[in-house]
Amino acid sequence: MTALSKIKTPKKKPSISPKKGHHKQPTREKIIKAATQVFAGYPYHSASIRMIGKAAEIDHPLVNYYFPSKAALFEAVIDDVADEYYQANISWFDGLDKMNPKAGLDLYLDRFFDFALKHPGAFRIIALNLVQAEDHDVIPGYERIRDFFAKTKQNFKDAVPMSGTDDDIDMFLNSFNTLAINYLAAGTYYASILGIEPGSRQYLEWVKKTMMFVLLPRLRHIINGESKD
Template structure:
């Protein structure tokens, strides 16, 4: 699997005591929110996951909503940073190979940064009033940034509507397969997350989206 541009080492160093505590809280919150829907997660759960008394969390994050928003902001920043590199060098490949490499890079990113897609999946189906949902703006940025980057990086002759449909469908399916990987692997009779499952994800997404890519996205290669 091509893991290039999948991860980076942005861990902060030389933190003050307060900064280190805030970092521990966010790390614990990332774990909790990736394993529980927002409405089911609690500050106490974050404290337990981080190994500290939950009242200290309120000092840094007075409300659970604010903590969740900070977690999602971090996720989106990481996503946008690495997403820019997923398109690097793809124009040197055929459409078939380029799509395969692109999917490999997304899977590699997920394996190294599993909290993002898991958190998205934990909450997407539970949001009834999206405008009132904490970090709703970050959810929109997640989808919008992928669409804008795709339009900027990929040569195509398709309409904005066609590209939007393609990118949105691709993103939703990939987020499902990656964010709920343990469940889908079990449905397929696999032992949880394993190389066989990641291969299945790559092959399935490639199979479903290659025809559309050849038809409307990389039209120059399909003619």
């Protein structure tokens, strides 16, 4: 045995491509799923290994058996939801190039919110941890959140032919992402203002309407290259 073999990862590693075995490492997957749920409810430092263990219906030290630390688990969760999102995001642009900006944004948001309904965790995890402490006390996987947005932006630039300047496109995309993340993640707040149920279709319709109202003029601008003022 080498010194390196003392690393505390499970000995029987999961095959990267599970092929036939539908649930090769059920415990590890249960933990990721439970951790996603817990990290979607509490900021990194407030979420606890014990909460995650309880959500996964296991004893909490088992989490440390599959993940060397809370930080590593958090990064695994971020990677997981980011992959899920990234893969889905690409498909949302299908066929949009044949539409006008309004119809395109309309369809894109439909696909977006359809995903958000099925994967409520991703946006909350990001929103809960985006506002950072000044220097110290950094949240692990913070740079992965940056990657998350960077990929989204690249997808957009690749899929949508635009005539606007890079500056204009960045202003638009940052604002799009900011509004989307907040309206989807802080639904408890916004919905309570509006007197709607946070997770309801009605709330998502309000979000869609609002985002189209605010963003459509500038989307037209960066697509058609109109003058700014």
